[in-house]
Every structure is written in structure tokens, then in C-alpha cells.
Amino acid sequence: MAKAPAPFPQRILPDVRASKIPASIGIIMDGNGRWARRFGWERVRGHTAGIDSVRDTARAAAELGIKELTLYAFSVENWKRPRREVTYLMELLRKFAIDERAEIEKNGIVFRTLGRIDELPEKTKSALRESERLSADNDGMVLRLALNYGGRTEIADAAKQLARDAVAGRIDAESIDEAALAERLYDPSMRDVDLVVRTASEMRVSNFLLWQISYAEIVVTDVLWPDFRREHLYAAVREFASRERRFGGLVKG
Numbered sequence: 445m446a447k448a449p450a451p452f453p454q455r456i457l458p459d460v461r462a463s464k465i466p467a468s469i470g471i472i473m474d475g476n477g478r479w480a481r482r483f484g485w486e487r488v489r490g491h492t493a494g495i496d497s498v499r500d501t502a503r504a505a506a507e508l509g510i511k512e513l514t515l516y517a518f519s520v521e522n523w524k525r526p527r528r529e530v531t532y533l534m535e536l537l538r539k540f541a542i543d544e545r546a547e548i549e550k551n552g553i554v555f556r557t558l559g560r561i562d563e564l565p566e567k568t569k570s571a572l573r574e575s576e577r578l579s580a581d582n583d584g585m586v587l588r589l590a591l592n593y594g595g596r597t598e599i600a601d602a603a604k605q606l607a608r609d610a611v612a613g614r615i616d617a618e619s620i621d622e623a624a625l626a627e628r629l630y631d632p633s634m635r636d637v638d639l640v641v642r643t644a645s646e647m648r649v650s651n652f653l654l655w656q657i658s659y660a661e662i663v664v665t666d667v668l669w670p671d672f673r674r675e676h677l678y679a680a681v682r683e684f685a686s687r688e689r690r691f692g693g694l695v696k697g
């Protein structure tokens with residue numbers, strides 16, 4: 445009988461065992477402004493350049509067999525940036541949601557957002573919602589954009605929902621546990637993140653997925669986001685594969 449073809453990871457990263465490929469990766473995309481300033485350009489050019497990094501990284505992650513890729517695109521704190529930059533980012537996100545639809549469809553990607561999307565400008569919100577709707581029945585990698593997102597806000601919003609449910613008698617306060625809170629997060633289907641990658645050297649978590657990254661491995665690279673490409677993702681996955689994950693237990697053997 446003919447041998448089944450090797451799964452993707454073996455072909456792309458032959459030195460990494462398939463079982464060591466992270467199922468879920470979160471990326472804190474940082475350094476767009478610094479990248480642009482290096483050329484004496486205005487900061488927003490770094491955001492535009494960052495789109496190519498998103499495309500290459502998402503494609504590579506899907507080929508590697510990553511199940512979920514979550515990108516931190518706009519935090520609840522980012523509204524403090526100059527109005528012009530915020531407006532630029534909102535337009536870029538709107539355009540991204542529309543321009544990528546064909547590519548998302550071609551690759552069977554499920555496109556999702558995470559955060560307080562209702563507070564985004566109407567045009568951005570509707571473009572994102574439509575892309576989510578169009579890709580909802582696909583069965584490939586979940587590409588999730590964290591937008592108007594804050595880890596503390598997400599947990600506080602889930603706590604508020606728990607309180608509402610308790611007052612309405614839908615849940616008994618004594619039975620509230622981790623699972624009950626997790627069911628009320630923005631995307632209850634989201635799995636725990638195995639690997640967090642942060643670009644541009646900063647050793648911070650910056651309010652990204654606080655609940656879901658509890659046991660994540662963190663890899664920080666000095667590459668600025670607009671320079672980030674698939675080989676940097678591969679390097680992070682290799683680093684992840686070399687780590688001993690213990691989840692609070694002891695190393696086996």
C-alpha cells in the first residue's frame with residue numbers, strides 16, 4: 445500500500461516533531477513605528493508594511509498546521525494614540541478585511557475578531573463582521589484579530605456576564621469555576637495559547653489574552669513587525685519545540 449504523504453510540519457520543519465508544533469499561537473505585533481522612523485518615514489507607513497507580514501505569517505502558520513493564530517491588532521489602550529493614526533489604522537483594518545476575503549476563502553481560513561468590536565467605527569465593524577460571516581463555515585485555521593481588545597477588559601466583561609447570570613438564576617454563585625468564566629469570554633471556543641511571539645524586543649505581555657496565555661511559552665524577537673516573515677515564525681516554533689512544558693507539574697522520567 446502506498447505510504448500516506450508526510451503531514452505538512454514534517455516537510456516544512458523536518459527537525460520538529462509534529463507533536464511539538466503549537467496548536468495555538470498569539471502574536472504581539474510590535475515595532476511598526478520604529479521600522480518607519482528608521483527610514484525617516486511617518487509611523488503609519490509601518491502599519492501598512494505590517495500587512496505583508498500578516499499575510500506571510502498567516503499563510504505559513506496555516507501550512508504548518510497551526511489551528512489558531514491570534515494577532516494583537518488594536519488594544520483598548522491604542523485609542524490614546526494621535527487621532528490621525530487611529531483613523532488610519534481603522535481604515536487599514538477595514539481594507540484588510542475586504543482585500544483578504546479571496547485569500548481567506550482559498551485557504552479555508554476561518555476569520556474571527558476578538559474584542560469590543562461594537563465600539564469600532566461603523567465601516568470597519570461592518571467589513572469585519574461580513575468577513576467573519578463569509579468564512580464562518582470554513583474548516584481551516586482560525587485567524588483571529590484582537591481588536592479594541594484588552595485582557596483585563598475581557599475578564600471583567602466575563603465577570604459582569606457571570607453576575608448577570610447569577611442574578612437571573614441561570615447559574616448558582618457557588619458553582620462558578622474556571623470553566624464558567626471561560627464560557628463567557630469573547631470567544632468561548634478559543635483554545636489556550638501555546639506560544640506567544642512578541643516582536644521588537646519588548647519583554648511585556650501588554651494586556652494580551654491574559655486568561656488564555658496562562659501556560660503559554662513566550663518568544664521575544666528583536667525583528668520589527670514589518671520585517672517579520674515565515675522564517676521568523678519557524679524560528680519561534682523551533683524555540684517552542686525545544687522547551688520543556690510542565691504546566692506546574694514535574695518533568696517526566
Ligand code: FPP
Nearest residue numbers: 473474475476477478491494495498517540
Ligand atoms: C505596533 O506597532 C503595531 C500595532 C499598533 C498593531 C497594528 C498592526 C498592524 C496595523 C499591522 C497590520 C495588521 C493588520 C491585521 C491589518 P507600534 O506602532 O506600536 O510600533 P512602535 O512600538 O515601534 O511605535
